[in-house]
Amino acid sequence: MAPAKMPLRADEELGKKDDDLHSNQVRFRPAQSRVYPRPRRILIAVIALVALYQFFKHMPTDIAPAAERYNPTIARLRHPPPPPPPPPVQSPVVSKTDISPHRVPQINDKEESFDGAIKFYELARSLPRSKQSEHKASHAVLFAASSLHSVSDMLPLACQMARKNLNHVHFVLFGKDEVSIDGFKIVNGISDSECPMTWHDSRPDHLAESSDARMERAVPGGLGLIQAYVAPEVIITQSKSWEDSFFWNGVNAHKQKAAITHIALPSASRDIMWMSFIDSTALKVWNDIRVDMVVHASKSSGSLIRLIRSLDAADYLGSTPSLTIELPPSLDPNLRGVLQNLEGLSQLAGRITLRRRIDPRYMDPAESSIRTVEGFYPVNPRLCHLLMLSPQTEVAPSFYHYLKYNILHYKQSARAKHASVDLMGISLELPSTKPTTGGGPFNPPSMLSVDDTKNHALNSIPSFLWQAPNSNAALFFGDKWTEFHSFLSSRLGVSETKINIASQDKIMSRRYPAFMDYLVELMRAKGYYMLYPSFPGHTAASFVTVHHDLYHPPEEFAHEVSLNTDKRPIPEIHNPDEPLEPLVDYVSPEKPLTGASTIMPLVDLFESGLPDIEELSLMSYDGETLTPETYLRQTREYADKFRLLYGHCTDDSIVTEGPGLDLFCLG
Numbered sequence: 001m002a003p004a005k006m007p008l009r010a011d012e013e014l015g016k017k018d019d020d021l022h023s024n025q026v027r028f029r030p031a032q033s034r035v036y037p038r039p040r041r042i043l044i045a046v047i048a049l050v051a052l053y054q055f056f057k058h059m060p061t062d063i064a065p066a067a068e069r070y071n072p073t074i075a076r077l078r079h080p081p082p083p084p085p086p087p088p089v090q091s092p093v094v095s096k097t098d099i100s101p102h103r104v105p106q107i108n109d110k111e112e113s114f115d116g117a118i119k120f121y122e123l124a125r126s127l128p129r130s131k132q133s134e135h136k137a138s139h140a141v142l143f144a145a146s147s148l149h150s151v152s153d154m155l156p157l158a159c160q161m162a163r164k165n166l167n168h169v170h171f172v173l174f175g176k177d178e179v180s181i182d183g184f185k186i187v188n189g190i191s192d193s194e195c196p197m198t199w200h201d202s203r204p205d206h207l208a209e210s211s212d213a214r215m216e217r218a219v220p221g222g223l224g225l226i227q228a229y230v231a232p233e234v235i236i237t238q239s240k241s242w243e244d245s246f247f248w249n250g251v252n253a254h255k256q257k258a259a260i261t262h263i264a265l266p267s268a269s270r271d272i273m274w275m276s277f278i279d280s281t282a283l284k285v286w287n288d289i290r291v292d293m294v295v296h297a298s299k300s301s302g303s304l305i306r307l308i309r310s311l312d313a314a315d316y317l318g319s320t321p322s323l324t325i326e327l328p329p330s331l332d333p334n335l336r337g338v339l340q341n342l343e344g345l346s347q348l349a350g351r352i353t354l355r356r357r358i359d360p361r362y363m364d365p366a367e368s369s370i371r372t373v374e375g376f377y378p379v380n381p382r383l384c385h386l387l388m389l390s391p392q393t394e395v396a397p398s399f400y401h402y403l404k405y406n407i408l409h410y411k412q413s414a415r416a417k418h419a420s421v422d423l424m425g426i427s428l429e430l431p432s433t434k435p436t437t438g439g440g441p442f443n444p445p446s447m448l449s450v451d452d453t454k455n456h457a458l459n460s461i462p463s464f465l466w467q468a469p470n471s472n473a474a475l476f477f478g479d480k481w482t483e484f485h486s487f488l489s490s491r492l493g494v495s496e497t498k499i500n501i502a503s504q505d506k507i508m509s510r511r512y513p514a515f516m517d518y519l520v521e522l523m524r525a526k527g528y529y530m531l532y533p534s535f536p537g538h539t540a541a542s543f544v545t546v547h548h549d550l551y552h553p554p555e556e557f558a559h560e561v562s563l564n565t566d567k568r569p570i571p572e573i574h575n576p577d578e579p580l581e582p583l584v585d586y587v588s589p590e591k592p593l594t595g596a597s598t599i600m601p602l603v604d605l606f607e608s609g610l611p612d613i614e615e616l617s618l619m620s621y622d623g624e625t626l627t628p629e630t631y632l633r634q635t636r637e638y639a640d641k642f643r644l645l646y647g648h649c650t651d652d653s654i655v656t657e658g659p660g661l662d663l664f665c666l667g
Helices: 039-057 066-070 073-079 150-166 183-186 212-229 245-258 269-277 303-312 333-340 363-372 398-410 478-491 515-526 600-605 628-645
Strands: 139-144 168-173 198-201 234-237 261-264 290-296 322-327 351-354 384-389 393-395 425-427 461-465 473-476 529-533 544-546
Touching: 066 351, 139 150, 139 245, 150 168, 150 183, 150 234, 150 269, 168 212, 212 245, 234 245, 245 261, 245 461, 269 398, 290 303, 303 322, 363 478, 363 515, 384 478, 398 425, 425 478, 473 478, 478 515, 515 628
Parallel strands: 139 168, 139 234, 168 198, 234 261, 290 322, 290 384, 322 351, 425 529
Antiparallel strands: 384 473, 393 544, 425 473, 461 529
């Protein structure tokens, strides 16, 4: 096959030099025609150069490598997706517009973490010019956070506490998020007028590229400066699971060094907004409050299991109390089996102590009182308290929130140290009947009205003061219980031949334990009273209810008492127009329990929180509303009578010194 002929070339240098093929096309050209190129070739060269220049000048720099463009798997491996944004951020985060030069943004993920010396460029702008005096209480509460989630959660609590004006509230920021303080305010929708607290930015220089070890050192470093200039009495943070590990470790290091109270919120702040009503003096002992629960069970107390289950389901704010169950010598076999195999308990597992009495004989009122009072003695009377519960009681999940709120407000606050010295304890139950012998239905008093320019008592949680103890569900303060120990020791020393202790001045109904007779004597002689709630069944549900289906009377009165006891003598009807009263005591109806796990529904209903002690109505032991002047007069009269009758006191006697002993005389 003959080869194809090549097309003829105009340029002799580009064509094939074949004399046989092109012999008839040879032309003579002068030499100078090969020196100067044709105009068309010049134009093409110029265009090519311009095109190359424009390409390199405008060449895109953000195009991924070819391997990544044609293989998405390689692209994902080389460039992992960014972490998801934190949940509480509601709108795009406002970044700092005035970022200082020391805030270097992170450009290269492979760059080594910075671990140099720490400097705080922003902190000095918010600190006072001189340090806080060590001899004067600062009343400062410091909220601290590093994660955006914690900041958004605690801001409502901090702002509400600042508005209450009980504490000087400060909020300090840590963490690696470069969000300005103004940015936090905008994102969370707060203003300085609505949230009058002091902000501090304690994030160090070289923030973005700082190592976790450096950030951990920066936390106690910043807190130490704030401690020196502000002297906060309490630091409040979210729990460990909410925060960065370097922040948590740093806070613990500062807490140990500065010996300052650190409150780690046990839940979201919206569940414990009542903390905003507590001053710094009370918050300092938040972690130190201890409550020991004691139940005196009967030999066939089937309702005891119901009580234990309700106690196990309650929320104890991260500090579960202990439970002691006092058992009689004779036990129902079913109850013994259940107590030995308590299954399904979560919080009370390992915290229940069983104590069984050995003596099989029935106890008399004095012996029963001794056993009850001896069952608890506080390690620290100022901080350890007794919660006495009847087996017939069932508690709400939020009962402990209410108790701790009352303990901090009425026992541990700066104001309470003077105003609440006569407060014996706190009752969780609102009785429907008077606990006295022959007592009838009981109606709680209304709140005292006060001047509108002062505390708004009518918007406070309804409560009142009553000179009557309670044994179904009541907390007794540790210092008052130790005083009761001393009182009972001297009181039982009185010869029974001189005074019939079992029957003399029998005030309390036999439906209640015998120790309440001695306790009401102490309360009347010293002017003590209990705090009772008056809201259950009316404006809000109750924190406890007392069931009567499996009621058992106290052992010391079991041979003479049943549920329908304390019968009144049958009166003669002289006037048919006069009303008749029932022959037996009225049995309290069972009140519905609140199902809420917090007390915020109650606090939201009464926006002023707990009232001051001076705003509460005061009632005598028999249910009569008294003025403070009348109450003091009756207290003095009864104390004089008691010293004469039980205290061996005469005009020449020397009064014994000490709490609970000043009602008795020597010689």
